[in-house]
Amino acid sequence: MSAGGFWVxxxxxxxxxxxxxxxxxxxxxxxxxxxxxRHAALLRSPHAHAEIRSVDLTRAAAHPGVHGVLxxxxxxxxxxxxxxxxxxxxxxxxxxxxxVRYAGEPVALIAAEDRYVAEDALxxxxxxxxxxxxxxxxxxxxxxxxxxxHEAVGSNVVHHREFxxxxxxxxFAEADRIVRLDWTFPRYSSTPMETCGAIAQFEPAPDRYTxxxxxxxxxxxxxxxxGALRVPGNRLRLITAPQSGGSxxxxxxxxxxxxxxxxxxxxxxxxxxxxEDRLEHLVGSSSASNREDAVEAAFRSDGTLTGLRFRxxxxxxxxxxxxxxxxxxxxxxxxNGAYRVRNIAVDNRLVTTNRxxxxxxxxxxxxxxxxxxxRAMDAGARALGIDIAEIRRRNFxxxxxxxxxxxxxxxxxxxxxxxALDRTLDLAGYAALCAERDRAxxxxxxxxxxxATAIEPSGSNMAYVTLAQTPEERARAxxxxxxxxxxxxxxxxxxxxxxxxxxxxxxxxxxxxxAQVAADALGLTPDDIDVVTEIDTLTSAxxxxxxxxxxxxxxxxxxxxxxxxxTVAEKIRMIAAEDLEVAAEDVELADGTxxxxxxxxxxxxxxxxxxxxxxxxxxxxxxMAPGIFETAVLSPPxxxxxxxxxxxxxxxxxxxxxxxxxxxxxxxxxxxxxxxYVSVHDVGKVLNPLIVEGQIVGGFAHGIAGALxxxxxxxxxxxxxxxxxxxxxxxxAPEMPRLTIGHVDTPSPHTALGAKGMGDGCSMLAPxxxxxxxxxxxGREDVEPPFTLNRVWDLVAGGGGAx
Amino acid sequence: MLRIAPxxxxxxxxxxxGRPHAGFAxxxxxxxxxxxxxxxxxxxxxxxxxxxxxxxxxxxxxRAVRSCLRxxxxxxxxxxxxxxxxxxxxxxxxxxxxxxxxxxxxxGFCTAGILISATQFLETSPNPTEAEVRDMLSGHICRCTGYxxxxxxxxxxxxxxx
Numbered sequence: 017m018s019a020g021g022f023w024v025x026x027x028x029x030x031x032x033x034x035x036x037x038x039x040x041x042x043x044x045x046x047x048x049x050x051x052x053x054r055h056a057a058l059l060r061s062p063h064a065h066a067e068i069r070s071v072d073l074t075r076a077a078a079h080p081g082v083h084g085v086l087x088x089x090x091x092x093x094x095x096x097x098x099x100x101x102x103x104x105x106x107x108x109x110x111x112x113x114x115x116v117r118y119a120g121e122p123v124a125l126i127a128a129e130d131r132y133v134a135e136d137a138l139x140x141x142x143x144x145x146x147x148x149x150x151x152x153x154x155x156x157x158x159x160x161x162x163x164x165x166h167e168a169v170g171s172n173v174v175h176h177r178e179f180x181x182x183x184x185x186x187x188f189a190e191a192d193r194i195v196r197l198d199w200t201f202p203r204y205s206s207t208p209m210e211t212c213g214a215i216a217q218f219e220p221a222p223d224r225y226t227x228x229x230x231x232x233x234x235x236x237x238x239x240x241x242x243g244a245l246r247v248p249g250n251r252l253r254l255i256t257a258p259q260s261g262g263s264x265x266x267x268x269x270x271x272x273x274x275x276x277x278x279x280x281x282x283x284x285x286x287x288x289x290x291x292e293d294r295l296e297h298l299v300g301s302s303s304a305s306n307r308e309d310a311v312e313a314a315f316r317s318d319g320t321l322t323g324l325r326f327r328x329x330x331x332x333x334x335x336x337x338x339x340x341x342x343x344x345x346x347x348x349x350x351x352n353g354a355y356r357v358r359n360i361a362v363d364n365r366l367v368t369t370n371r372x373x374x375x376x377x378x379x380x381x382x383x384x385x386x387x388x389x390x391r392a393m394d395a396g397a398r399a400l401g402i403d404i405a406e407i408r409r410r411n412f413x414x415x416x417x418x419x420x421x422x423x424x425x426x427x428x429x430x431x432x433x434x435x436a437l438d439r440t441l442d443l444a445g446y447a448a449l450c451a452e453r454d455r456a457x458x459x460x461x462x463x464x465x466x467x468a469t470a471i472e473p474s475g476s477n478m479a480y481v482t483l484a485q486t487p488e489e490r491a492r493a494x495x496x497x498x499x500x501x502x503x504x505x506x507x508x509x510x511x512x513x514x515x516x517x518x519x520x521x522x523x524x525x526x527x528x529x530x531a532q533v534a535a536d537a538l539g540l541t542p543d544d545i546d547v548v549t550e551i552d553t554l555t556s557a558x559x560x561x562x563x564x565x566x567x568x569x570x571x572x573x574x575x576x577x578x579x580x581x582x583t584v585a586e587k588i589r590m591i592a593a594e595d596l597e598v599a600a601e602d603v604e605l606a607d608g609t610x611x612x613x614x615x616x617x618x619x620x621x622x623x624x625x626x627x628x629x630x631x632x633x634x635x636x637x638x639x640m641a642p643g644i645f646e647t648a649v650l651s652p653p654x655x656x657x658x659x660x661x662x663x664x665x666x667x668x669x670x671x672x673x674x675x676x677x678x679x680x681x682x683x684x685x686x687x688x689x690x691x692x693y694v695s696v697h698d699v700g701k702v703l704n705p706l707i708v709e710g711q712i713v714g715g716f717a718h719g720i721a722g723a724l725x726x727x728x729x730x731x732x733x734x735x736x737x738x739x740x741x742x743x744x745x746x747x748x749a750p751e752m753p754r755l756t757i758g759h760v761d762t763p764s765p766h767t768a769l770g771a772k773g774m775g776d777g778c779s780m781l782a783p784x785x786x787x788x789x790x791x792x793x794x795g796r797e798d799v800e801p802p803f804t805l806n807r808v809w810d811l812v813a814g815g816g817g818a819x
Numbered sequence: 820m821l822r823i824a825p826x827x828x829x830x831x832x833x834x835x836x837g838r839p840h841a842g843f844a845x846x847x848x849x850x851x852x853x854x855x856x857x858x859x860x861x862x863x864x865x866x867x868x869x870x871x872x873x874x875x876x877x878x879x880x881x882r883a884v885r886s887c888l889r890x891x892x893x894x895x896x897x898x899x900x901x902x903x904x905x906x907x908x909x910x911x912x913x914x915x916x917x918x919x920x921x922x923x924x925x926x927g928f929c930t931a932g933i934l935i936s937a938t939q940f941l942e943t944s945p946n947p948t949e950a951e952v953r954d955m956l957s958g959h960i961c962r963c964t965g966y967x968x969x970x971x972x973x974x975x976x977x978x979x980x981x
Binding site: 714 | 845847848855860861862863864865866867868869871872874901902903905906911915918919920922924925926927928929930931934950952953954956957959960961962963964965966967968969970
């Protein structure tokens with residue numbers, strides 16, 4: 017327990033750990049929820065872009081042990097296309113129909129007695145492809161003569177909107193200095209160690225689908241799956257596995273495969289299991305977007321940032337898959353970042369190419385957005401001869417301005433950015449570091465310092481995605497707003513407490529924090545409380561936003577837990593008050609008892625009081641409902657729909673992060689030595705410092721990996737070159753730089769406990785912090801991640817940074 | 820030479836965590852699949868099936884081995900230790916305790932293999948440096964933790980070892 021007598025805030029070791037450490041935790045591939053399961057394998061396209069002339073499944077179907085075979089056309093005949101938020105004439109099916117549009121796209125499905133036999137049969141499928149010109153470069157994809165992925169769209173640009181806040185034209189016309197940068201941001205993925213997996217069962221009369229999976233929804237995607245399967249929501253039952261082996265957003269992208277398995281189960285008349293293998297994951301799952309972006313920043317000579325222009329070109333891959341185009345809109349309403357700038361123009365283009373469709377990945381849109389803004393700040397500082405810390409200090413939203421309404425609509429809840437910057441500089445020993453840099457540069461060494469700051473939007477407003485529509489389109493579509501959180505707390509007749517969070521974590525420790533929150537309200541210990549984090553859409557209390565993404569646990573779900581726990585606590589107090597013959601206000605819940613305040617010997621065991629609600633309804637206070645089963649549903653404050661000027665409060669809480677990197681580059685090898693990396697966070701009230709630190713270090717690992725090494729590479733023909741873990745180089749322990757963490761935590765007024773969402777963290781900032789340091793070291797601004805040996809060596813040698 | 824026809828299943832007997840187990844495997848059945856789907860020992864996890872990620876590491880006759888790179892038929896008669904066998908008598912091993920204390924796991928999917936490797940590592944290198952610990956861990960991929968907690972946990976246990 018923490019010093020103040022609360023479990024919240026204490027470094028409580030995780031409830032989840034013992035089962036995980038002893039091999040007793042259960043994941044999707046460990047499950048066999050129904051008898052008679054057959055195993056599915058998928059034939060995937062070897063071509064990036066080709067017409068499917070024919071698919072011959074005859075030999076595969078005849079293979080011993082094969083139960084059934086299906087082509088994309090078979091699937092398309094049974095279901096509708098998966099709906100998209102972007103209204104373009106693209107019929108997206110989970111298996112290719114008529115054409116393949118990326119190497120790795122599913123073309124046929126085999127169901128067999130086991131996966132080995134299913135994969136044997138894949139080799140017996142004959143597909144006649146007519147290769148088409150591949151479209152890999154998103155810039156070239158926009159050319160008039162580019163081959164089209166989706167002919168009916170008439171262009172590879174599937175979405176284009178321009179936004180304007182304040183008066184950017186005047187800001188740029190009157191600027192003393194304008195900084196322009198453009199770059200390619202690489203495509204990478206957090207590649208969770210457990211791949212995607214699902215078991216689907218169709219039952220007729222009436223039509224009903226059940227899917228067990230490690231999906232991290234249901235989120236808005238449940239509705240889209242229902243649309244494709246043509247059933248109402250209560251006939252598509254999604255059940256998540258007790259544990260999920262990491263996700264980082266990636267497992268949101270598996271819903272087309274869930275639709276595919278559900279449809280295949282119906283067509284083949286058996287429950288089907290599919291566990292994605294690693295090779296499938298790397299070519300066929302999901303990833304963050306690669307982008308061709310540009311930024312212009314207008315400054316006054318004193319360093320005041322007066323205007324910003326963003327030009328974003330997002331390569332969405334072969335299909336625009338929901339929740340896209342959210343990756344380019346998640347940061348949109350906070351386009352000013354941590355700064356006071358009010359004049360902002362944004363131009364968003366989404367382009368289809370013959371690559372894997374993109375989706376959520378840690379930081380979702382953040383790494384790309386902050387690359388633009390924070391590169392511009394460092395480059396602007398250098399252009400104006402102002403220190404990189406000082407230029408930020410001059411532009412920060414000041415501590416006394418919160419809550420602060422950003423020009424594009426975000427409402428920043430709380431912060432003290434300058435204090436966090438000071439803490440960063442202090443931890444880095446900034447003055448000494450600058451002196452060291454200047455000495456090193458004078459001696460001809462390549463030494464650089466980079467700084468980056470971010471606001472961290474958490475707990476998404478479901479409406480922000482509708483920025484993809486014009487105000488007129490939104491008006492026609494009807495209202496959208498909010499981001500509901502739910503929690504159910506029940507006490508059974510034995511008096512034991514169960515918290516159901518429906519928050520589908522994938523390692524973030526939700527069960528532990530939920531137990532801390534409930535323990536404080538109920539006067540129990542976290543060990544007294546069991547937590548169920550998985551979801552069953554048929555039996556759980558859930559809503560549109562349920563699931564695990566956008567740091568929504570501590571920004572939304574924790575408040576739902578607190579609300580439910582307080583309702584339960586109130587009921588227990590009222591029951592106890594009658595037996596203790598005092599008023600309910602005089603009863604406190606502590607140490608596993610309900611007792612009279614100030615008279616601790618007048619007490620009743622918590623369990624006995626709670627059990628009475630089941631055992632003795634007639635003895636309850638008059639008018640009280642029997643049993644204890646309380647569901648809290650909350651819509652976080654302030655999450656309204658976008659207005660006619662395209663302003664929207666996109667999230668509930670806005671944390672703050674300040675990262676500083678100092679690097680030295682070996683000109684002979686291109687190796688970057690990260691001598692210093694400091695990251696200071698404002699997560700509001702810290703609920704569990706052990707878990708917060710774990711999330712920060714984990715996010716740092718993803719950010720550093722994106723900065724230095726990880727990239728999903730495609731060759732010019734669209735062949736994925738990162739199709740195994742021998743080619744897609746995940747960061748390992750020896751490559752991890754040392755990280756110094758600091759905190760300046762300002763409690764959020766938007767949440768009951770003052771917590772903000774957190775978790776994306778340095779995954780959003782490490783790429784730009786390292787890029788800024790590399791730019792400083794090399795004395796050039798045209799630098800792009802990943803900073804691999806080859807690319808950095810080429811930059812040092814005066815080249816363009818080619819790999 | 821033993822010739823094994825495709826589709827033929829073989830009786831494989833192994834000792835796992837001190838207890839005899841037996842099941843059937845084809846010649847091509849991976850040890851990881853045999854352990855999980857034939858012996859129902861689901862504690863061993865499969866992360867890549869091509870020998871890079873280390874999640875499926877088990878101890879075979881005293882050595883940490885990736886079970887996705889062994890066929891079940893190769894281990895007939897072997898002594899195997901998996902994550903289920905690390906907590907002897909129901910109490911977490913000092914390494915498991917240290918992992919919990921140091922928040923060395925998040926999703927826990929890679930943890931089984933790392934515990935097996937680290938347990939053997941500490942038997943052969945009781946007083947490792949941090950660099951040696953990191954080098955040992957380079958045979959494993961963890962996407963959640965950034966490795967920091969597990970480095971500290973392993974060093975904690977090494978420090979306690981006489």
